[in-house]
Amino acid sequence: MRKFTTFTGGMVPLDRANVDTDAIVPKQFLKRVERSGYGQFLFHDWRFDEEGKERSDFVLNQEPYRQSSILVAGRNFGSGSSREHAPWALADYGIRVIVAPSFADIFHNNCFKNGLLPIVLQPGEVGTLMKKAIQIPGGEVTVDLEQQRVFDSEGFEASFSITAFLKKMLLEGLDDIDLSLEYSEYIDQYENSNRFYYSTKEVL
Template sequence: MEKFETLTGIAAPLPLVNVDTDMIIPKQFLKTIKRSGLGVNLFDEMRYDREGNENPDFVLNQPAYRDADILISGENFGCGSSREHAPWAIKDFGIRCVIAPSFADIFFNNCFKNGILPIALPQEQVDLLMKEAEKGQNARMTVDLENQTITTPDGTQVTFDVDPFRKRCLMEGLDDIGLTLEKGAAIDTFESGAQATRPWM
């Protein structure tokens, strides 16, 4: 998994509440088990019309936000079904950080497992960042995971909380497989001992 240390990039404003996983990646795109290739269908029903043409009013279709690295949205982001394709699509598009007042639990957990930093902040701080994000190409923010700060274009800093274990996993690029491989020596020792004491296994 790609490490997350410091991220500087464009922040896109999506001032909607209850953005569910079907809005993030509609059900017809869930046939794949690959983590790549889903970014083009992120927010598909809002980004495109029925003929597949881009909706110029949708934020990620606007020139200033096509390469957004950060997404700022409303409360209860990621609600709905527990599809892991939702963070896959967000990551594949290029977004590494989502900021909102609150998140659905399963989506929140899945973000950390896929190299995305979800940050929950009080509504007034999200409102401040949302206003900054509306500046378009001038909406470059820096998310510093080690120091747990978000710095706006004018230098304003907002601090955030993150679980220490999840912070370490993101900073070291450790997903569930990586965490298991960290215990490789202990697993080998156990397997050797188990084979010696239970040769019939």
């Protein structure tokens, strides 16, 4: 998983609350085995009409928002089912950061497992970024994970909270398997001791 330290990217405003995981990636696209390739299905029913043509009024179909990598959204982002495909789709599309007043708990945790940084800011701070993203298409913001702050070149600055464990995951680019492998020495010792115990029982 890619390390996350400091990141600067363009903002895309999604001024909607309670965006659920079925809107992020609809259920009909969950048959794939791989984690990759889900970006094409991100917000599918909002991005495309019944004939598969782009809806011109959806923000991700507009320039320069197509290339944006920081999503600014409304409260309770990622609600609904616990499908991990939702952060897969966001990450595969190119989103690295999501800023919102609140997130659904399971979605929030799944983001960290997939290299995404979900940032909770005060509603007023999110509102300020939302306005900037709308008024200045392509406007950028910088996220400094080490210092736990979000800022831009025009004087906006806000701090955010994150647990030490989740911060370590992103800073060091660790997923669940990587975290387990940090204890490989102890796992090997346990497995070897069990192997000796069972081989001894067979002899007895």
